[in-house]
Amino acid sequence: MRTTAEMRTAAASLGRRTGARPGRRSLGAVLAASLALVVFGAACGSDGDAPSPANTTANAGVLGPVRAASGEPVKIGIISDGATPGFDASAQLDVADATAAYLNERRSGIGGRPIKLVKCKTQGDPSKATDCANQLVSDDLVAVAVAESGVIDDIWRPLAAANVPTMVYGAGSPDVLADNESTFALGDPNYATLQMPISLAKKLGVHKVTAVVIDVPAALHSAQEVAPGAFAKAGLEYQLVTVPPGTADMTPQMQNVAGAHPGLVFVIGNDSFCISAFNGLRAVGFDGKISAISQCVTDATRKAVPADALKGMIVSATVPNGGTDPSTVLYDAVLKTYSHGIGSADAVIGRGMFMTLAGLATATEGISGTITPATVIATIKAMPERELPGSGGQKFRCNGKADPADPAVCVRGGLSTTLDDKGQPTAFEVLGSTPIGN
Incomplete structure (x- = not known):
């Protein structure tokens, strides 16, 4: 456990690490962060050991051989917004x-020792997020894993000040990120709004991208x-078309887009904005390739946009939910074997946490000694470089x-998927990924 003096020294060093700088945050990052709604209340504490495995034999081929961890546990912090209103x-x-x-039964935990x-x-409350982080700093942890959170800055500051390794999804x-x-x-x-359309345009053999972007800062x-x-x-040639939010009928703007040899049309906005853009392109008879960020396609989109307009559209994806x-297959086997019955909707919500905690274990493979x-x-x-x-x-x-x-970024590129005739994702593909050298 850190002493009070060490904590003060760490806190003092934070100013050197968090000086404000111009943001490079993309709209995709902004919208993704907004999905973790900011609310209030919190509950912090240790939940002890992970549950005992069940149904291990049925998924043994997917999970790999038993390589059980042993010895003194390694304490890993987990922070989530949890339940909010x-x-x-x-x-x-x-x-x-x-x-x-x-990880404890099949991957030897961390350094051969079981993870505790x-x-x-946080329940989305900034002050509770800070309290969570401070509690974990004082609890003699070796690392912290955080999936999506609406209060990531408030979680991060105390952990960074104390030099606690923190893996975030x-x-x-x-x-x-700095x-x-x-x-x-x-x-x-930069994947969702930059690298994906660039990679997709090259894959499709087109030489121009026309970005239809919601007009917000x-x-x-x-x-x-x-x-x-x-x-x-x-x-690549690049053309930007901005449209104010709340524009219900984008037919005039999309007529101009379709008439200007747009190449790949890439739409950036929330679902209501994208619905107007998609329907506007359909109304003017545009039959070229359309792509979009993942936030464009929701159940509301599937109801408001005809299936023939969505079929074949390529969109970004944050995680490969569904598919085979x-x-x-590994994620599903882990939940089936080691959880107490997580439904499909909860499995989607938890996928980022699996990637983060399993990624932490993968990144520390080979650690030894203290x-x-x-x-x-x-x-x-x-x-x-390893697979996440x-x-x-x-x-x-x-x-x-x-x-x-x-x-702080550890990944290049990301996922894309092609929508079927119901507007649902099909197979997932990695785009924009290049080797990360020494």
């Missing part, structure tokens, strides 16, 4: 238990200041080279 992410905690049980979880729920905060000391982010913040920074250079560097790819926050950080930074568990085949490496402008 507007959104219930409690499944993240259940998935964390199941993941720890799997210490869990805390969903993070768009510039300060979090941390080159103890934070490791399992998502490419969070979206326009990337679309106006970052995108032109990125597309030019990729050898090996990472999904396991401390410092040795965990060193091991993670020295890891070779549960991610649909994405690779990660946390040496600060995946995106030098955001050294």
Whole structure:
């Protein structure tokens, strides 16, 4: 446990690590963060050991051989927003238990020692998030795993100040992504709005991308200041069309788009904005390729946009929910074997937590000797490129080279999926991924 003097020293160093800088957060990151609704209340505490395994034999081939951890447990912190008045992410905690049980029985825990979880729920309250982080800092943990949270900055500050290694799944905060000391982010913040359309255009053999973007500041920074250079560097022509939010009928704007040889039309906005764009393109008879960020396609979209307009559309994806790819088969087997019955909706909510906790274990493979926050950080930074568990085949490496402008980032590229005639995802594909070198 850290002394009071050490805590004060760590807190004093935070100012050197969190100075404000111009944000490079994309709209995709903004919208993803907004899904974790900001509310109030909290509950913090240790939940003890992970549940005992069940139904192990049935999934043995998928889970791999038994390699049980033993010895003194290694304490890992888990922070989730948990249940809130507007959104219930409690499944993240259940998935964390199941993941720890799997890692302890099949992956030798961390350094051969069993993982013991210490869990805390913020319920979306910034002050409770800070309390959670401070509690975990004082609880002699070696690392913390956080999936999606609406209060990630408030979670991160005390952990960063104390140099506690923190692996996060969903993070768009510039300060979090700029941390080159103890934070490791399992998502490419530029993928959804930049790297995906660039990669997709190259795959389709088109030489121009027309971005139809909601006219709000969070979206326009990337679309106006970052995108032109990125597309030019990729050898692609780029055209930006901005439309105010709340525009119910985009037929006039989409007529102009369709008449200007748009190449790939890429839509960035929330579902109501995208519904208007999709229907506008359909109304003017556009038959070219349309793509969009994942936030465009919801149940509301499927009801408001004809199936023939959605069929074949390629959209970004945060996690490969559904399907039969090996990472999904593994995730399903872990839940079936080690959880107490997690439903399909909760499995979707918990997927990011599985990727984060299993990713932490993967990143620390080979750690030996005394396991401390410092040795965990060193091991993670020295890891070779590996596949991120549960991610649909994405690779990660946390040496600060995946995106030098955001050294916490460990992943290049992301997932895409093609919609079927019901607007549902089919197979998932990794786009924009290149090896992360030394």
